[in-house]
Amino acid sequence: APDEGTGWTFAPPTPEAMCDAAAAAARRYRASPAAWAALMRRGMAADHSWEGAAGRYEAVLLELQRPRRPAAF
Secondary structure: OOOOOOOOOOOOOOHHHHHHHHHHHHHHHHHOHHHHHHHHHHHHHOOOOHHHHHHHHHHHHHHHHOOOOOOOO
16 A cells, blocks of 8 residues: 555565565655655554554454354354
């Protein structure tokens, strides 16, 4: 999402995929310095703390503890 993202991801976890992601980032930097600056601001404003991550993990684990109904066939 060009107006929402904070960086690039890649898959599968291979050197080639990582190089492709780095090349995409470099193209974006050259094509639009303003968009690059906005991406940096979003990335720096994002919550990367352990406190934030712990809260998200806790929410997932609590969801996994909820009783489930068997699937209807």
